[in-house]
Amino acid sequence: MTAPARARTSDELIRAEQPVLAHNYHPLPVVVAHAEGAWVEDVEGRRYLDMLAGYSALNFGHRHPALIEAAHRQLDRLTLTSRAFHNDQLAGFAERLARLTGQDMVLPMNTGAEAVESGIKVARKWAYDVKGVPADRATIVVAADNFHGRTTTIVSFSTDETARSGFGPFTPGFRIVPYNDLAALEAAVDETTAAVLIEPVQGEAGVIVPDDGYLAGVRELTRRAGCLFVADEIQSGLGRTGRTLAVEHEDVVPDLVLLGKALGGGIVPVSAVVGRREVLGVLHPGEHGSTFGGNPLAAAVGTAVVELLETGEFQRRAAELGGVLREGLTDLVGRGVVGFRSRGLWAGVDVDPALGTGREISERLMREGVLAKDTHGSTIRLAPPLTITEAELRSALAVLAGALAV
Structure with missing residues (x-):
């Protein structure tokens, strides 16, 4: 019998994309293989809290x-x-x-x-x-x-x-x-x-x-x-x-x-x-x-x-958790965050450029198990699934605080 093919690692899969995919994106170096709710898992089994939700395509979380x-x-x-x-x-x-x-x-x-x-x-x-x-x-x-x-x-x-x-x-x-x-x-x-x-x-x-x-x-x-x-x-x-x-x-x-x-x-x-x-x-x-x-x-x-x-449930959750998000980001102003804008469960966060670009901050977050994405300069966007819990959201904010303290 032919032995089953060995599953490729994240690094191998990322390298395999380079010669065959048009380079119209610059993704973070994480290879997602499974997901549920507000969490994703890479091919090695590492778990990440998704704070981007597919640019709002995943408002209801993964695999609702x-x-x-x-x-x-x-x-x-x-x-x-x-x-x-x-x-x-x-x-x-x-x-x-x-x-x-x-x-x-x-x-x-x-x-x-x-x-x-x-x-x-x-x-x-x-x-x-x-x-x-x-x-x-x-x-x-x-x-x-x-x-x-x-x-x-x-x-x-x-x-x-x-x-x-x-x-x-x-x-x-x-x-x-x-x-x-x-x-x-x-x-x-x-x-x-x-x-x-x-x-x-x-x-x-x-x-x-x-x-x-x-x-x-x-x-x-x-x-x-x-x-x-x-x-x-x-x-x-x-x-x-x-x-x-x-x-x-x-x-x-x-x-x-x-x-x-x-x-x-x-x-x-x-x-x-x-x-x-x-x-x-x-x-x-x-x-x-x-x-x-x-x-x-x-x-x-x-x-x-x-x-x-x-049902109105998700609109209510976005409004209520949006308050938690604003509160957490307000606490970070002057501690690495120079300003932010938010509406509901959605925020653009301007990081002090002296601490790194938005890409660099996103990479730090990724290494600590939180996925977000930069937009321009030192700005990152936070748009978690509307199914995220308050505890998960506060955890992500704590990780952001830690990434800005590095």
């Missing part, structure tokens, strides 16, 4: 039992039909997601970037068909330091040169204004404006929380100007900030909301554009689509995600 059960149940029945046919899971998913978000219609897609691209197309179509903008003249106003994805259209309005440089020529039709600046936004909006597209909290930029009243101001400005308000809630939505959607902190209802990440429960890619009927209703057969968008497996998992959020 209700989501795994929904996936297993659907895997035994039907996984894909394409949208050439109907499937028995899609209607229920769309009904419940629309109700959860207070909207009328759903456009199902797969990835967050697809949701953003879809939102852009819908906004432009609405501008031509409903607002009466002359053909090919529609503009969309966006915020500096945004992160909406990395497709060629999306990087066309990015201000991050790492994401943008080398990928031109760029798609026209976008105007960039400072985030959290209503005066600049108003000056950029005119009769050609189809939409204002912003993140209610800028995640990649370091969890930048706008001033109170900013989101309500955007809503009022777009209403007066006769253009759409498109909120990218791909990271901020579905419980992360202590509400189902981050715009709910100001009782704002956008015309379109972009969802992704947590909508797939960390199991399958699921994204969606949800919005008003008179906006999403501009699409007609053949104008937009996706072979996998709205597939029955995705719809079954997405429905299970909505069911979890319908």
